[in-house]
Amino acid sequence: MKAHAHEMDFSASSALKRTFTHFITKKIWLPKVVYDALPYFYLIAGVAAIVATIYIGEWYWVVPHYVLFSAVCLHIGFLLLRKRRPSAIVERPHRFIS
Numbered sequence: 001m002k003a004h005a006h007e008m009d010f011s012a013s014s015a016l017k018r019t020f021t022h023f024i025t026k027k028i029w030l031p032k033v034v035y036d037a038l039p040y041f042y043l044i045a046g047v048a049a050i051v052a053t054i055y056i057g058e059w060y061w062v063v064p065h066y067v068l069f070s071a072v073c074l075h076i077g078f079l080l081l082r083k084r085r086p087s088a089i090v091e092r093p094h095r096f097i098s
Helices: 010-025 032-055 063-084
Strands: none
Touching: 032 063
C-alpha cells in the first residue's frame, strides 16, 4: 500500500523527537541574581494568586485558574528552595546528636 503524503516515516519522526527532546532539555544560563531570586519569585507569585482568588468575591471563570496557578507556583517555589538548601541535619549534624 502507498503511504499518505502527510505521514512521516520512522526516521523523520525519530529525528523530530530528538530535536524536541534537545530543545526541552537544553540548559540555559541565568545571571546569579535571577537564579537566586527564582524560588522567591515563584512563592510571591503563588501568594499573589491566592490573594487575588480571595479578593475576587464572586465565582468567575478565572478563579479555578488562579487556584491552579497558585498551587503550581507554590509547589515549584518550595521545591526549588528545598533543592538549593540542604536540610539542617546535613548542615549541622552535631546539633542532633545526643
